[in-house]
Amino acid sequence: MRKTSQIALSVLLCVTVAFTSGCSVGKKKTAEKADSEYVTLGEYKKISVKKSEIDEQVQKQIDSTLDTYAEYKKKKTGKVKDKDTVNIYYVGKVNGKKFSGGSCTKKENPDGYNLTIGSGTFIPGFEDGLIGAQVGQTLEVKATFPDSYSNNPDLAGKKAVFTVTVNYIQGKKIRPELTDKFVTKNLTSYKSLEDYESTLRRKSTEDLAWDSVYNASKVNEYPKKRTKEMYDQLYTSINYYLQQNNYTISDYLSAQKTTSADFKKDLTKTAKEDVGKQLVYGAIAEKENIKVSDKEYKEELKSYLSTYNCDDEEALNKQFHNFYGTDAKDLIMDDLLYKKVKSYLADHVVEK
The missing domain is CATH 3.10.50.40 (Chitinase A; domain 3)
Structure with a gap:
């Protein structure tokens, strides 16, 4: 008996569920130019970040976690x-x-x-x-x-x-008190309160470093083929999610009170934004020779097989083609590259 307008918000979230990178879906290898030829990178070898900003981000994460367990x-x-x-x-x-x-x-x-x-x-x-x-x-x-x-x-x-x-x-x-006991009981992926806080601090530093570099960089051109591929992947994700919940694109447009033309315009904008992010971290990876090894991919693949309850890579690919219209490896490799670039940037942060 609850209203169905919630699908509008759910659909906007569905395309980012599988990945933490902030880029909705990965890129496919194309015959286009190198990423560095499309962008002008901002300063990324010495990144100034305020200590207070890192502290604030860490506290937000802690508050959010404690809110989850609040009574x-x-x-x-x-x-x-x-x-x-x-x-x-x-x-x-x-x-x-x-x-x-x-x-x-x-x-x-x-x-x-x-x-x-x-x-x-x-x-x-x-x-x-x-x-x-x-x-x-x-x-x-x-x-x-x-x-x-x-x-x-x-x-x-x-x-x-x-x-x-x-x-x-x-x-x-x-709210519960944040203690070692709380962490080891409820946040089992961390060994201690110290481990939890240091991990949050590292992730916050990575995020702020990435934001700084991305905002200081300029995308000079968006490769048409990759932008079209991104658009198709986003559309596939949305359409699949709607179908699984017995909705259609028309239902979504009605809930959003928008037109098909505006929907396509917004989706194109999102696709360009995601491609722009890929170009920036791809360019950094090129310049600094940051690569994802086959060993790293296979280790991450195990996690995805478990998450998606698949026996092998072939079964995972079938799911990813339903979700995104592409092989799992394309997206996993791209997400791993993004994470490695963020880690590289965090190593070059100077707190002030």
Whole structure:
């Protein structure tokens, strides 16, 4: 019964899920000029980065992690107000009959559902209907499905009645303390608090170094073939994601309230931006003879086979052709190169 506009955000994220590089998909080898012939590089052998900026980035990552594990005080008294986050159970009916996806009961989900009033997450009338309800109260809320409701077209435009129980209002956030015990228990890829913080600091330094060099560099020309390949890969990713969630490009355009022409324009812009990034780190790799070895590729391949639950490279390629329209190796090698360039840049940072 939640609104489908969330697909707009999900689609924008789907093409970056597999890679951490910030470049949506990798490049294919082409017969075009070397990357360094397309760009004018900024200073990259002595990069000035403020220590305070690194500290700030590290703290943001720590705060985000602690927020993930935060708990909230449960307010067991009071009335629901706009912007409150409430925990509820609910059972929805249309013409007196339950419908698929319209319930969250204690039996089905003992933890209940956390809903922020005014977020527009649920269909019109539901959230407003909870304002003024007392904690512990069970009430009936009337709401109407939108005239266009792609989650379940049979419900489009119909009136529904929800029996809702307000379990509690979410109170003050309580973050856990960042300690060795917390890290070894919850962040198991790190050996200790010191290991966690030093890793964050290194990654933050790499990111800031890359941003500095990229912003100081200029792309003089975008190779047409590679830009077209990037566009096709982005389009394939979006289309595949939509299909897996029973949506079409038309549904996406409708949710975004945009036209096909504007969609293509935006996608072309994104493709050029991604190619521009590849040209910059590719040019640095050329000048500094930074390469990815076959051994490094095979080690990374093991991780991808595990992540994508594939037995071998052939099976992984099939998945990547569905996701991106290209072999896995093209993308993995490019992502590894990007990471090696960032590491090189971090080694040339001068903190001030």
